[in-house]
Amino acid sequence: MLSKLLSKQVVNQGLRLTTRTLSTASQQKLVDRKPDVKYQKLFINNEFVDALGGSTYEIINPTTGDVITEVADASEKDIDRAVKAAKDAFRLGSEWRRMDPAGRGALLYRLADLIERDRAYLAALETLNNGKPFKDSYNIDIPHCISVLRYYAGWPDKMNGKVLPLGGDFFSYTRREPIGVVGQIIPWNFPMILLCWKIGPSVATGCTSIIKLDEHTPLTGLYTAKLIEEAGFPPVRILLLKRKTSSQIEKSIFLQGVINIVAGDGPHCGASLVKHPDVHKIAFTGSTQVGKIIGVECAKQVKRTTLELGGKSPNIVFADCDLDLAVEMSHFALFFNQGQCCCAGSRTYVDEKIYDEFVQRSVERTKRRKVGDPFDDSTEQGPQISHEQMDKILDLIESGRRNGAKLLTGGERHGDKGFFVQPTLFADVQDNHRIAREEIFGPVMQVLKFKSIEEVVERANDSDYGLAASIFTKDLDKAIVVSNALRAGSVWVNTYDNFDPVAPFGGFKQSGLGREKSEYSLDSYSETKCVTMKISERNS
Ligand code: NAI
Numbered sequence: 001m002l003s004k005l006l007s008k009q010v011v012n013q014g015l016r017l018t019t020r021t022l023s024t025a026s027q028q029k030l031v032d033r034k035p036d037v038k039y040q041k042l043f044i045n046n047e048f049v050d051a052l053g054g055s056t057y058e059i060i061n062p063t064t065g066d067v068i069t070e071v072a073d074a075s076e077k078d079i080d081r082a083v084k085a086a087k088d089a090f091r092l093g094s095e096w097r098r099m100d101p102a103g104r105g106a107l108l109y110r111l112a113d114l115i116e117r118d119r120a121y122l123a124a125l126e127t128l129n130n131g132k133p134f135k136d137s138y139n140i141d142i143p144h145c146i147s148v149l150r151y152y153a154g155w156p157d158k159m160n161g162k163v164l165p166l167g168g169d170f171f172s173y174t175r176r177e178p179i180g181v182v183g184q185i186i187p188w189n190f191p192m193i194l195l196c197w198k199i200g201p202s203v204a205t206g207c208t209s210i211i212k213l214d215e216h217t218p219l220t221g222l223y224t225a226k227l228i229e230e231a232g233f234p235p236v237r238i239l240l241l242k243r244k245t246s247s248q249i250e251k252s253i254f255l256q257g258v259i260n261i262v263a264g265d266g267p268h269c270g271a272s273l274v275k276h277p278d279v280h281k282i283a284f285t286g287s288t289q290v291g292k293i294i295g296v297e298c299a300k301q302v303k304r305t306t307l308e309l310g311g312k313s314p315n316i317v318f319a320d321c322d323l324d325l326a327v328e329m330s331h332f333a334l335f336f337n338q339g340q341c342c343c344a345g346s347r348t349y350v351d352e353k354i355y356d357e358f359v360q361r362s363v364e365r366t367k368r369r370k371v372g373d374p375f376d377d378s379t380e381q382g383p384q385i386s387h388e389q390m391d392k393i394l395d396l397i398e399s400g401r402r403n404g405a406k407l408l409t410g411g412e413r414h415g416d417k418g419f420f421v422q423p424t425l426f427a428d429v430q431d432n433h434r435i436a437r438e439e440i441f442g443p444v445m446q447v448l449k450f451k452s453i454e455e456v457v458e459r460a461n462d463s464d465y466g467l468a469a470s471i472f473t474k475d476l477d478k479a480i481v482v483s484n485a486l487r488a489g490s491v492w493v494n495t496y497d498n499f500d501p502v503a504p505f506g507g508f509k510q511s512g513l514g515r516e517k518s519e520y521s522l523d524s525y526s527e528t529k530c531v532t533m534k535i536s537e538r539n540s
């Protein structure tokens, strides 16, 4: 009972839901296990178009390994088309550039409303394509998208510049201007959430964008393209009515090219977006390996770059913690989303005084983790995204065995259909083991023992990564001192994965550059311009 209550508390604490969650019975009624795939083409200039040359590729259902559908496969030429559309939408005097700031906010509110309207469908499509449990898509991913867009919707008319007290006879002020055409590349672990993290700040600041969806998971993004088209009309129409006659309005082609959404691979399609000279900024979420390549390419053109990359986040459990909470949260920190989280709490450091009990309880919890059909209400863990990812995880598990870590549960593929991996727990992991250093991105928990605060802080910081960290303790002083000492962009104390849109997210060290969500993200989508005028006389 307690663990059931805690599980619920974990999810609520973690992702801070803003929309109601569903009871099992009503949830079952909503589940469409075979949602229709309605959009498979590229969304360029507000139209769904085939890839030039007509090529398509297959989308695989990770639960079964079967083909769901085929989608248009964007090439370098398609990227060129999409960039032209975004560039044109950003030209001086365009509808987009002339729109009132509040109009951009209205557009985001409307898009959030449409996502809310289609929440059950989008959640089902996300589960079909990505394999995450429907109850998570429905109760976590889609509501989070809605709150992120509503958060950003409030910003456009609040991004003030400043009047500056320059010396001499001058008048000077700053303006925050959109960076321009932005290329955004997202991965497959949170297809809808990361799409909305990218749409929010680019629309709020007035940029235009080309979003490259991950090749594995384009389905919800392409459906959202349709919603963007639908959302585009009302706010612009209202604003234009103020200034134009109705015949002029009919002729206007609303919001063409403001957001373009394509599916395609990384090395060709993604890379051509990164290299394109008319793209002023790249926002990338994905592996550190690809992030480094993108960083180098962008540097050649001094292109603005934000990178949200990998992690190996330490989760420190002190002896004075609430042990029930720490066990459940540590489990959630690692296993949520099939372990496919950049900020997964994947090095669990436990105080030697409670180590044995923590390990025993965590093993029991891991054994109870229900793996299976993501559309079943009782399922906690669905498949990994691909055969490739499953193999990578199994290889890392093998290295854990070989290095001498103690495998206490799991360790194998689950079943022989789809890409499932058993919930796995290693105890007595040493800092130099591969499983303690490399991102596994799967349902594999590493438990390490520590003795003192100084020691654990040093070990926690001994990583190339620095995305997130967490602490479980009831001691306020310890919570503050240790969280200050940890080299990570997010530190959670007695909680995990709190993704409120208000809070910035991003990494220290090789976990990335810049911050997503929150007002901090707006800086990386805008340029600061300083205008200085000579005047005849300045007085104080
Ligand atoms: P990836 O980094 O290769 O793919 C992420 C995105 O980057 C995709 O849209 C992909 O098409 C694109 N991409 C790949 N190569 C590119 C290039 N040269 N230029 C431009 N775009 C490119 O990640 P992948 O291969 O799917 O997963 C490998 C590992 O990366 C995972 O095992 C995991 O450790 C990590 N990863 C981290 C994520 C995060 O949230 N930070 C998300 C996904 C994967």
Ligand code: MG
Binding pocket: 266, 287, 290
């Ligand atoms: Mg890759």
